[in-house]
Amino acid sequence: MRLRGLIVLTALCAALGAPQGAPAAHALFVPCGPNGLECTTLDVPLDRSSATAGTVSLHVEELPAPGTRRGVLFLVAGGPGQASSGTFQLGTNAIDYRSRFPGYTLVAFDNRGTGRSGVLRCPELQAVPFASPATARPLVAKCATEIGPSRAFYSTRDHVDDIDAVRQALGVDRIALWGTSYGTQLSVAYALTYPSHVERLLLDSVADAQGRDPFALDDLRQMPKGLASLCSGRLCRAATSNFVGEVVKLANRMARRPLAGKVAKPGGGTRTVRASGIDFLSGAVLDSDLNAGLVAELPAAVHAALRGRPRALLRLVQLDRETSITPAEDLSMGLYTATVCDDGPFPWDPETPVAQRAALLAAARNALARGSTGPFGRWATDLGPAAFCLLWPPQARRPGIGSGPLPNVPVLVFAGERDLRTPASNAAAIAARFPQGHLVTVPGVGHSVLGADFTRCADDAVGTWLSGGIPPSRCPRSPMLVNPIGPFPASFRDRRERDANAGLGLGEGRTQPRIRVVGDHEAPDPLVRCSREQAGLVVATQWLEHDDPPFESRGETVPHGLIRPDLRPVRRPA
Secondary structure: OOOOOOOOOOOOOOOOOOOOOOOOOOOOOEEOOHHHOEEEEEEEEOOOOOOOOOEEEEEEEEEOOOOOOOEEEEEEOOOOOEOHHHHHOOOOOHHHHHHHOOOEEEEEEOOOOOOOOOOOOOHHHHOOOOOOHHHHHHHHHHHHHHHOHHHHHOOHHHHHHHHHHHHHHHOOOOEEEEEEEHHHHHHHHHHHHOHHHEEEEEEEEEOOOOOOOOOOHHHHHHHHHHHHHHOHHHOOOOOOOOHHHHHHHHHHHHHHOOEEEEEEOOOOOEEEEEEOHHHHHHHHHHHHHOOHHHHHHHHHHHHHHHOOOOHHHHHHHHHHHHHOOOOOOOEOHHHHHHHHHHHOOOOOOOOOOHHHHHHHHHHHHHOOOOOOOOOOOHHHHHHOHHHHOOOOOOOOOOOOOOOOOOOOOOEEEEEEOOOOOOOHHHHHHHHHHOOOEEEEEEOOOOOOHHHOOOOOHHHHHHHHHHOOOOOOOEOOOOOOOEOOOOOOOOOHHHHHHHHHHOOOOOOOOOOOOOEEEEOOEEEEOOOEEEEEEOOEEEEEEOEOOEOOOOOOOOOOEEEEOOOOOOOOEOOOOO
């Protein structure tokens, strides 16, 4: 059941310098879901300086620990913009979480502006999430107007102070935090601001606690290493011998001359798809660290596009765009924008008029040293938030996160070698900053390690760490859910000849694909089933005369995508 707000708690101290602890107040929870889940609502000030009136109601969920209690663990989702209660589903996943974190009472609350904590809605921006700056900028400006003056109170510092308000409402002195992606940035920011209230930290896929690089320079420099990991062990050899080089070459080429072409729509018909270099890099390439379908096809699609056959790549770009659209309750683009565009840092001050920013942005970009953007041109700096936030309205400078020192507590950090959006170098740097920091690197995994490591090494490492042991520094390579496929045939004739040479007649066997004619070309075009998971998409093929996918697919099914007929799925280990 859903709980109406029962508790109102406010009156935290003004956020000037390091905040002082307010007297503890106890929240009143009531049952609200399966397995003993309890909920409450906590009202906190919109503006802790009290200059602007108003409150924000935070939706808080708690899963009490059975038996002897060890502590309280906050589960912090990413984004920014993800709602922690909906992401973690404490009641539904109670058995798994209680097994993973024995003795811990688990808490997930929706950050202000997300989920059931006054979700921020910007419908047009929500419909084109993470679009290129040229598309997004006017929508960002409109989003600011839609949110109104309260947009100034959704920074990471505001989220940090909300965490501490919930801690006080629970009546506990110290908390453990498990953050993923932006959740790691928020967790470390909390540790810097309230170090005496941290018991331990579990950080998965680390973002920089000081905010995003305005030009994403480290991401660009580290991207070739992450892409190379995708093809380690010669996994891409059937499609290309130089996946990294081909991605770089194609991205720089598309920055000069965007690709456009018609691709088939599921169910019939065609659509025209256009993609620039930044569309390609920020979409299909970056999302390959989460999406098994993109991993399977990207090497072959890039190889074909470089040889004048871009349809497979354009279809992947469109698939990625469509499957990235989510309800605001799951990931609010309004909150994402309000937080990222407040946090900075940018080549301008928060108070700088919008009319002056383009010149400052261009000057900062032109001043970059050679090699700053890795193998990509300066156009790739649009991957960072500076170009995205260019038209966000000026606002007064407010206090940032605390300066520490960081607490001397146990810290376990996970890095996936294929992670492109929060590179493994981030994890190594943050682990080194904590006296008790321990880094675990997981080959074969992209973003969100604990949700994607099929070897269970990462899960076991958490158990070892919680029991006081020393986890491994490196896990075995996690297998791909779907291995990269071989080259796309230039025409149906090529495919038919290959089948004939293999002794197959047209239409024989269960792996013959559905064929659709598009324009003056013919290409295999089976539909796929894309099922949403917490960390991305799992893809299962749907073949002619074969309704069962070759591996289990879970969750909501959405028909999209293009998969080669000789796809060989890799089953999850038992």
